[in-house]
Amino acid sequence: MHKLAERFSWKTYVLFTLALLAAMVLSICLGSVSIPLGDTLTALWNTLWGLEIPAGISRNIILNVRLPRVINVALAGAALSLCGAAMQGLLRNPLADGSTLGVSSGASLGAVIALALGITIPGASFGGTMLMAMGFAFLSLLLILSLAYALDRSLATSSIILIGVIFSMFASSLINLIISFSPENIKSVTFWTMGSLSGTNYSHAGILTLALLICGGVILRCARELNAFAIGEDNARHIGVNVRRVKLIILASVSILIGVSVSIAGTIGFVGLVMPHMARLLTGPNHQRLLPASMFSGAIFLLLADLASRTLLSPVELPIGVVTSLVGAAAFIVILYRTRKAR
Amino acid sequence: MLKAEHITVRYGEHTVVDDLSFSLQEGQWLMLVGPNGAGKSTLIEAIAQGVPYTGSMALCGRDIRRIRPAQLAQQLGVLSQRNTVGYAYTVAEVVSLGRYAYTTGIFSRQDKDGQAQVEQALALTGLTELRHASVLTLSGGELQRVFLAQVFAQNPRLLILDEPANHLDLVYQKHIFSLIAQWLRQPGRAVLSVVHDLSLAKRYGTHAVLMDQGRCAAQGDISTVLTPEALQQVYSLDVYAWMNEMLSQWKKP
Missing domain, CATH: 3.40.50.300 (P-loop containing nucleotide triphosphate hydrolases)
Structure with a gap:
């Protein structure tokens, strides 16, 4: 493990980028209709340089159906995995991820309420759902932190996790209650429990990119503080970290990223939990390397999961969360046993 | 003082x-x-x-509550009683974090003395040989020395x-x-x-x-x-x- 971490360098980032691009191209080529690799590359290359796409190439499928979906999948995977890595470091808990905080369920609750009540924004079909998801993600965070603060003025991580888990269960039961009362308004129950990225477009990708640039940038900037938190909150304070401020900044960034991802992709489990562990095997626990590696591995993993969900039982499309949970749970058990035995 | x-x-x-x-x-x-x-x-x-x-x-002479955390850490180093680490950081990574307070500004992330202070702290506590070891593999005494080295690197x-x-x-x-x-x-x-x-x-x-x-x-x-x-x-x-x-x-x- 440490030998791998020592060898981690810029070359690893090059390999990650190549693997990501390969997974993206593969995801565009494969599906209910297979597209030859040459056609896909030509269409992408010509579009990139503003050239005419030769006749006979399925331009519509490549550029309007699969490419936006693939970009959204990669961005959502990167965002979820980054949030998981940040939460695992911040809360010093290897079982933490975006959903541990309850923000994920809070975002889903907001989106489901928007759909049930038909809240929309003129001109943006998904605007209402997205705003409600983000708003509820943030409100959930505020509620959880206020309750944790009332319980324990120092905002101890154990209180945050405890209240997050309780809130998460509470929000999930509210979601099920709303769905059972107005099933016709909610587009799909599985979307909010298992996630899906079908039908996502370039506007979604734009919003995810913006969220990832701003909130992801903030989290990446806090890599050293996350190292300090991962070693111990008291130790972080002793070496001069402004513990409360940094905690709030990271939690707010995570909740915005989770809110945006949930509103676009639904609730996708296990990516945020498992992929940082996979990345840690490669990079060691140092967040300066772990955070970018988690983003890459989360993106690649979700691309492959999405590909599997579209192709395994084609033309039936499995919810992406089913695939991530099946693969993730198995992988997680293997990692757990290997790392515990290595100790 | x-x-x-x-x-x-x-x-x-x-x-x-x-x-x-x-x-x-x-x-x-x-x-x-x-x-x-x-x-x-x-x-x-x-x-x-x-x-x-x-x-x-x-x-x-300054009210300690009014001193910003990073400034306080440059003056005051604390070795607490309960030190455990959950992730496999190396000894050098934990000791280097002692320099955090000197590199918090947006434009002052360069810490000229940093590496020398870390090396000196490792040498003083007899940890130079163990610098690449994972803290999860250390004994209680070795871990105590790692955190002491971190406080020395902090140079309070x-x-x-x-x-x-x-x-x-x-x-x-x-x-x-x-x-x-x-x-x-x-x-x-x-x-x-x-x-x-x-x-x-x-x-x-x-x-x-x-x-x-x-x-x-x-x-x-x-x-x-x-x-x-x-x-x-x-x-x-x-x-x-x-x-x-x-x-x-x-x-x-």
Whole structure:
């Protein structure tokens, strides 16, 4: 493990980028209709340089159906995995991820309420759902932190996790209650429990990119503080970290990223939990390397999961969360046993 | 250097530190001694701004509450009693974090002395060989030395140590206490430590605060505080007789 971490360098980032691009191209080529690799590359290359796409190439499928979906999948995977890595470091808990905080369920609750009540924004079909998801993600965070603060003025991580888990269960039961009362308004129950990225477009990708640039940038900037938190909150304070401020900044960034991802992709489990562990095997626990590696591995993993969900039982499309949970749970058990035995 | 006045720490209805005042000057090594539950570690946490307290504390004449965390960490290094690490960081990574306070500004992330300070701290604590080892593989004593190295790398003016001899065998106890004494010889420095071993307190301390149930039972020069009468009163034990009995076992046959 440490030998791998020592060898981690810029070359690893090059390999990650190549693997990501390969997974993206593969995801565009494969599906209910297979597209030859040459056609896909030509269409992408010509579009990139503003050239005419030769006749006979399925331009519509490549550029309007699969490419936006693939970009959204990669961005959502990167965002979820980054949030998981940040939460695992911040809360010093290897079982933490975006959903541990309850923000994920809070975002889903907001989106489901928007759909049930038909809240929309003129001109943006998904605007209402997205705003409600983000708003509820943030409100959930505020509620959880206020309750944790009332319980324990120092905002101890154990209180945050405890209240997050309780809130998460509470929000999930509210979601099920709303769905059972107005099933016709909610587009799909599985979307909010298992996630899906079908039908996502370039506007979604734009919003995810913006969220990832701003909130992801903030989290990446806090890599050293996350190292300090991962070693111990008291130790972080002793070496001069402004513990409360940094905690709030990271939690707010995570909740915005989770809110945006949930509103676009639904609730996708296990990516945020498992992929940082996979990345840690490669990079060691140092967040300066772990955070970018988690983003890459989360993106690649979700691309492959999405590909599997579209192709395994084609033309039936499995919810992406089913695939991530099946693969993730198995992988997680293997990692757990290997790392515990290595100790 | 440090002046604490009327410090009181309460957990709910329970008063852990009760109206305690003391001061610490440059060049002094103040030993906080007293039985378990006397409030020593809580007092240290209050100085490190880890628990809320009433009263006032000034570090080099400045209200400690008004000093920003990074600035405070440049002045005050804390080694706490419970140090565990959950992830497989290397020894060098943990020690390097001691330099955090010097690299927090947006434009001042360059820390010229940083690497040299880290290397020196590793060498002082005998960890140079272990620099690439995972902290999860270390013994309790080695881990204690890692966090001590982190505090040395932090290069503060005031060292606050909660049981620095924790988990250390006799050889390293002697080594670490001599190191701290040597560190203290530089001008402008002071040490405050919680020590259970009264022999160590007597051997290395210049001053002492004897605590009993959150209150100060005695304070001042070490020889005037650790008297048979004061210790007997606080520990409910004839400490001198006990210490002599222990020592008599080591007489050469």
